[in-house]
Each structure stands twice: as C-alpha cells, then as structure tokens.
Amino acid sequence: MPTVGERQRRIAPQGKYRITPRSGGIHEQDTYTPYDTQDCIGRNCCIVCRTRHPARPERLSGAADFGCRPVQYGGYNDRLARAFAPFLQEAIGQPLTIVNRGGGGALLGHSYFMQQPDDGYTILCTSAAPYLPLNILTQDAPFKIEDFHMINLPSRDYTLMATSAESDIQSVEDVVSRLKADAGALSIGIQPASADLVNMMLFADANGIDRSGLRLVTYDGGGPARNATAGGVVDIGMVGGQGFIPLGEKVRPLLVFDDASRDGWTSPNVTELNGADAQYVAGSQRGWGVHASLLEKHPDRYQTILAAIESASKDEAAIASLKAQDLATDWVGPEASNKALAATAKVMTQHIDLLKGT
Amino acid sequence: MLDFSALDGAYGILTSSWSAWLWLVPGLIIGLVFGAMPGISITMAMAIFLPITLYMDFLPAIVFLTSIYTGAGFGGSVPAVLMNIPGTSSAVATTFDGYPMARSGRHNQALGVALASSVIGTLSSYVLLLFLIVPVSIIVLKLGPLEMFAIAVWGLLLLGSLSGSSVWRGLLAGVFGVLLGTIGMNTAGFIRGTMGVPWLLDGIPAIPAMMGLLAASQLLNLINTTYLIENEDDRKISFAKIIEGVKLTLKYPTIIFRGATIGVIVGAIPGVGSSISNLISYSETRRNAPDGDSFGSGNPKGVIAAESANSSSEGGAMATMLALGIPGGGATAILLAAFAMHNIIGGPQFIAQNRDIVYAIIFSNFAQAIMLLFVGLVFVYLAASIVRVPLRFLIPSVLVVSTFGSYAILGSLAGPITLFIFAILGWAMVRYDYPVAATVVGLLLGSLLEQNIIRTWQISRGDIGYLLERPGAIFILLVMVTSVTLTAVTKHRRKKALAAKDAAES
Numbered sequence: 001m002p003t004v005g006e007r008q009r010r011i012a013p014q015g016k017y018r019i020t021p022r023s024g025g026i027h028e029q030d031t032y033t034p035y036d037t038q039d040c041i042g043r044n045c046c047i048v049c050r051t052r053h054p055a056r057p058e059r060l061s062g063a064a065d066f067g068c069r070p071v072q073y074g075g076y077n078d079r080l081a082r083a084f085a086p087f088l089q090e091a092i093g094q095p096l097t098i099v100n101r102g103g104g105g106a107l108l109g110h111s112y113f114m115q116q117p118d119d120g121y122t123i124l125c126t127s128a129a130p131y132l133p134l135n136i137l138t139q140d141a142p143f144k145i146e147d148f149h150m151i152n153l154p155s156r157d158y159t160l161m162a163t164s165a166e167s168d169i170q171s172v173e174d175v176v177s178r179l180k181a182d183a184g185a186l187s188i189g190i191q192p193a194s195a196d197l198v199n200m201m202l203f204a205d206a207n208g209i210d211r212s213g214l215r216l217v218t219y220d221g222g223g224p225a226r227n228a229t230a231g232g233v234v235d236i237g238m239v240g241g242q243g244f245i246p247l248g249e250k251v252r253p254l255l256v257f258d259d260a261s262r263d264g265w266t267s268p269n270v271t272e273l274n275g276a277d278a279q280y281v282a283g284s285q286r287g288w289g290v291h292a293s294l295l296e297k298h299p300d301r302y303q304t305i306l307a308a309i310e311s312a313s314k315d316e317a318a319i320a321s322l323k324a325q326d327l328a329t330d331w332v333g334p335e336a337s338n339k340a341l342a343a344t345a346k347v348m349t350q351h352i353d354l355l356k357g358t
Numbered sequence: 359m360l361d362f363s364a365l366d367g368a369y370g371i372l373t374s375s376w377s378a379w380l381w382l383v384p385g386l387i388i389g390l391v392f393g394a395m396p397g398i399s400i401t402m403a404m405a406i407f408l409p410i411t412l413y414m415d416f417l418p419a420i421v422f423l424t425s426i427y428t429g430a431g432f433g434g435s436v437p438a439v440l441m442n443i444p445g446t447s448s449a450v451a452t453t454f455d456g457y458p459m460a461r462s463g464r465h466n467q468a469l470g471v472a473l474a475s476s477v478i479g480t481l482s483s484y485v486l487l488l489f490l491i492v493p494v495s496i497i498v499l500k501l502g503p504l505e506m507f508a509i510a511v512w513g514l515l516l517l518g519s520l521s522g523s524s525v526w527r528g529l530l531a532g533v534f535g536v537l538l539g540t541i542g543m544n545t546a547g548f549i550r551g552t553m554g555v556p557w558l559l560d561g562i563p564a565i566p567a568m569m570g571l572l573a574a575s576q577l578l579n580l581i582n583t584t585y586l587i588e589n590e591d592d593r594k595i596s597f598a599k600i601i602e603g604v605k606l607t608l609k610y611p612t613i614i615f616r617g618a619t620i621g622v623i624v625g626a627i628p629g630v631g632s633s634i635s636n637l638i639s640y641s642e643t644r645r646n647a648p649d650g651d652s653f654g655s656g657n658p659k660g661v662i663a664a665e666s667a668n669s670s671s672e673g674g675a676m677a678t679m680l681a682l683g684i685p686g687g688g689a690t691a692i693l694l695a696a697f698a699m700h701n702i703i704g705g706p707q708f709i710a711q712n713r714d715i716v717y718a719i720i721f722s723n724f725a726q727a728i729m730l731l732f733v734g735l736v737f738v739y740l741a742a743s744i745v746r747v748p749l750r751f752l753i754p755s756v757l758v759v760s761t762f763g764s765y766a767i768l769g770s771l772a773g774p775i776t777l778f779i780f781a782i783l784g785w786a787m788v789r790y791d792y793p794v795a796a797t798v799v800g801l802l803l804g805s806l807l808e809q810n811i812i813r814t815w816q817i818s819r820g821d822i823g824y825l826l827e828r829p830g831a832i833f834i835l836l837v838m839v840t841s842v843t844l845t846a847v848t849k850h851r852r853k854k855a856l857a858a859k860d861a862a863e864s
Contacts, residue, residue, distance in 0.1 A: 079695050082409065101769055104559035187817045192547030217816040218546045227628060227684060231499035246683035249707055325698035
C-alpha cells in the first residue's frame, strides 16, 4: 500500500500537464467555447475549433466518432481535439475555439464543415474513415472524399474480434469451426454499416462461412457493442480494438484485423489466419483536415496550418500529455493520411451492398 | 465489502489539500445555474469547465467537476417545478406534480420537497454505492436487450397514470409518442420517417421536443392569465414554507428509498440512466400510494418519487464509470476525460488498484450532497421569485431562453424548429384534451423499446425459449407483474371497504 504522499505524487503529478509557452510562443489567454450537441449516444460528433489569426478569427472544426454512449462529448475525437488544442494553438500562434457538431453518423458535422468558408480559418477533427466514405456511399452526402484534405490522421483503429473472458470460446479457430458447422451458431455484436461489418463478411468469405446465415446483433455504437461482448450478452463482438483497451480484463481477444499486432493483444492477426493477402478494411482513421480547395486558394495559410499541426504533433509535452490519455499524436503527414483514407474508401465502395441496412 | 485500508487512504487524499474544497461551492452554483437554464445540459456545463481542470491537481479537479454534476442534477428541477419545463429528460416526472403544486400557490413547498428529495436521494445512492459498487457494475454488464426491453415496458406502465380524463386518449397520445421516438436510423441501420431531413437521422431531438410539448404549450395556454399563481396572497416567497417542504419529505422514507434504489440500478445502465429511472419511480409510487388518484394534480409524493430517483441516478452512473470505465452518459464521459488528464485511466482494473480514490470520490459526493442542501436553499429561494413576475414578461422571456437553449443543444436551427413545431403540437393536444405527458414518455421510451426488441429478435432468432435463458428479464417482469397485481388487489379491497362503509352509513 503506497503512502498517502506517494499516492498524491502519483495521482496529482505537480505541473505535469501545465502548458508553458515556449520562448517566442503565444501568451494570449486560451479560450474554449464548446457547444454541446444532444446526448447522441453511439453516434458521431463534429468539433470545430475557431482560432484568431492576426487578421481575423479563424476556426477549426471536426467530427468525432463516439464509440460509447455519451456520444457527443467524451468520445475519441472530442477528447483528441480538447487535449491537442492547447499545443496546436501555441504552435499556430492564436487561441482556438472548439465547437462540436454531432449527429447522423458525422454527416451533419461534415456538412457543417463544408459549409464554412474554405479560407483556412476552419480546421476539422474527425474520424475521416469510415465516416466520410459512409456518408457518401449510404447517405447521399453533399460532398466527395476529394473535397477534404487530411493533414494528419495519427489514430488508426482496427477491428478486433473478441469474446467475454468467461466465454467457452478459446480461439478464433473455435469461432471458425462453429460458424462453418452452423453460420448462426454464435451471436455477433456489431455496428451496422461499419468497417467492422465489412471485415466480418470478408472473414466469413475467407473461411468458408455462409455470410447470409450469420446471426448479427446490431448496436448503435462501439461502446454498447463492447459492453455486450464483455458481459457475454453476445457470443462475440466485432468492434474497434482501441475502445476495448479499458475492458481488457473482461474480454478475450480472438483476432486482430491488421497485418501487425496491436495494443498488446495476444490474439493472431487476420494475415496470420488467412494469409498475407487476406482482405480487410482499416478501422477508424482519426485526425485533422482542411478543405481541399484551401491548398489552391490560400497555399500560404495551408502551409501555416500544416506546419503548426506538424510541430504540435512532435512537441514532447504534447506527446506526453496525449499519451497519458491514450490519444494518438504520431506525425503521419498529409500524403500517407490521404492515401490511407482513399484506400479505405475504395474497399468500402466495393462492399457498398453491405453498408445499406443490415 | 468495505476495504478499511482504502478508507484510510481515501481520508488521506481528502485531507491532503484543504484548498480543493474551495471548489465545491462554486461547482454547485455553476451546476445549479446551468442546470436551471432550459436546454443547457449537465454535459454542456461540465464540458465548458473541463479545460480549467487541466490546470488543477487531481483532487480539486474532481471535486469541482462532480460538484457541477451534483448541482446540475438538481438545477433542472427548478424550471420543471416553476414553469413546467424539464430542462433535462431526467426532470420530466418532476413536472407532473411539481408544476401543479406551483400553480396552486405551493411553489415554496414544492421546491423544498424537490431539494430535500435530491439531497437525500444523492446521499442514499452514494451509501449504496459504497457497499455495492462491484455487484452493481457486474449486473450492468450482464444486462441484455431483453432486460432493457422489460425496463422500457416498465416505464411505459406510467402511461396508464397519465391518461387524464380518457384512457383511450392517453394510450393514443402514448403510442403517438412511441412512434415519434422511432423516427431516424434504427439500430439495424434502416432509416425511417426522416422525410429526407438529415437532422432527423438521429431521431427527433428529445429535449427541444419536450420543452415544446410541456412548456411552450403550457405557456401558450396561460396567455390570458396575469400571473403564474392567480391568487395574490399565494404569491409569497417564504423560506419557512421551503423548510416545511424539506420536513415533509422526511415523512416518506419508503418513497425515497424506493426512488434511490431504482435510481442507482437503472442509472447505472449506460445510456438509459436518469431519464427512465424518474418515470419508473413515479409510476411505482403512484400505483402504491393510497391517494394515487391525486397524483398529477399537485401531490408532493410525486415530486419526492421523481427527484429521489433522478438524483440517485448520478451515483449509478458513477458506479459504471468507476468500476468499468464505461461512461453511462455525457457527464461521466467528461469525468473520465478529466481522470485521463491526470493520468488515471478508468476500467475494470481501476477500482482494484485505486479503491482509495473511488472512496475519496464517494465521500466528496457526501459532502456535496450536504452542501447542496444549503446552497440549494438559497438558490430556490431566489428562483421562486419567478412566480412574482407578470406573465406578460415571463412568457416571452421563457420562450426566448428555451429557444436559445434548444439552439445550444444542437448548435443549429434544428433545435428551435423542433421546439416551435412541438409547441404548436403540444398546444393543440392540450386544447383537445390529449395528455401531453403521455406523448413525452412515449417519445423518451420509443427508441429504447424498438432497439431492444430488435436486438432480442436478432439474438434469439424469434425463439421464445430465449426468455428462459435470461433470468434477469424474468425477474424484472415478475417484479413488474407482482407490483401491478398487488396494486389492483389493494385498490379492489379499498373500493369494497368504501362501498361497505357507505352501505352501513345509509
């Protein structure tokens, strides 16, 4: 049992998260004005940060994927934007204002962002994949993938197949054998119209399982689906893996849908099970973007934002602070980010039939 | 069970920084003010102040945020009582008797009752939590769609109580509400009833719709009245009467205990929480009360039932957050984010490794509940002045504040548009004698019912035998049926006794 003093040092690290402007940095008062959306449990939200450039106010906006029921606030993108904003505003040289826009599987947030002037005064923080492709493929969105330019998507989620820690299912081989014998033998907790659903179908095809006989149980958000998995309400869950981390003790990982091990899960990867050319879709790719038209209209402003996001992403204090909150800060850059988004959009387009109603 | 070394650790944490407690009262006041503003949610209040906590140490940050949570939990009841505006979905049942009490000149008493019920409800829920945090969290995780469906049906039983003059009109209004609640994208990914309007993809925005149905429609009906309380002598603001309301609450420990238990258990269910618990508690209390027929016309027991349940739901939501790292609503998600800022990650291992912190949070909530009584007394005393404002000023002011609030919730015109449409609808329903409250309850429960019946069907493939695999659902249904049967038997006996007495007298 640590002493109270030791515990105090552990739970209240003095000054660890205080932000001290670097020399030459900005010393203006930080301002945040979050606007709540409804309690859109298990849906998505958009975050807009406005910042004041020397000339006039600028904005930064984004859509957040909320994998748990309190959807508009507290989801990954909301936390990412709030945690990253102090460092970004220091790098960009002006305070930011954060605005949330939620609803309709991020459609409303993305539409709102596109309605803002493409003058570099608005930056987006969103789960670009799968929501931009989903908006376009299934919701007649008034925009195209090419209308967005992602500057950095540091958070790359992946589908994890898992079961309750108390379940008699020990491995993915168990799942395959039972589903091969009877495709409806196991109930599968999943979100409709999601990358996870596409992965489930690809998994079924690759392992000779009748996809039409699967017993899918649909949830409005990743959080409820994970809870159902951990509580044994469904036999297996197919949900974003990062959200499973806090429930790690309550679940048994079965299969990671990626080509490398992730987050310390002890289960095999889909490429180990179904070969190096196994087909799968990446999960949520979250991070920062701007209007694609900004690059041609105001290349100087684009460069300012690009440099600010890069420098904030590489800031040691930012990395420490975000890492402590399980948030990603890796600098991936625009080229790799947009390439990854386009690749996901392409695979999802191939499986559009799966994404319209379950 | 209690871990005494962790209790000692909790005491150490709580006494390590006296300055942390300086944040308690400001937190309560912020919560009360924000909670009392129609449409401003608890989540919004907490999110606005979250960045400030980045610069605080752990204890003051948590004391401050949880104080906002506690304050806002009660704050929503003030407009519910005084203006029939449920600022949050958890204050819906408070309007049923709170507002009639206010209109009949018992506003002081109603506010006192609401405050005392909230304070005792919060305290009770944290006492329960101290002993039951682990079992509650285990139960929550095991709840499946069939159990959730049973809970939603339990909430629907309230429709029978809200029927007003005609049972059929009540049921029709309730079914209409349920249908409204199913608009949008359902859990299987199918879109219904949006008429191509993207704002309806997530369903009808519940809070603007409720404000329109309950408040705006009521205010429109008051246009020819001069004051909220017609009798001038009744328009007094009396501290003594507020205290009288507090004392009156203490006479009904059974109602409070029932409300607190329902609040903790239902509040712990992620995504359901206080919006359902207050309805179930009200419904059960009304059915079990000998004077059940007077509910809805200003019976303080109705306020006690609703308030003890919605405030104790806070404890339930905290149980889920602390024991599982699962936020049950926006407010607990903000708290989790605040924890993360201080390098504390919620989850199943959190409670095992940091039981002293969990106890410290529970004890700080005891202090908040006690302080809420004093801060709340001053707050309701000031808020009660609303009854002295002439309606020609009050009605436009409330409509403007509600419009702003509904805009703030969605950040778009969808909020005010929803408010306006439902205000007209509510006015028409009142005009033609349809119970508006039944539609509100239907709207709140509609999507919960539908989602869970779909999931039950998906899991069971329509096999009725699935029911036998879910003892939890059987238990909930049994409790519900027993409760309804006992009520019917009691009522029948009472009627018979009354008839026998009349016969003897004649």
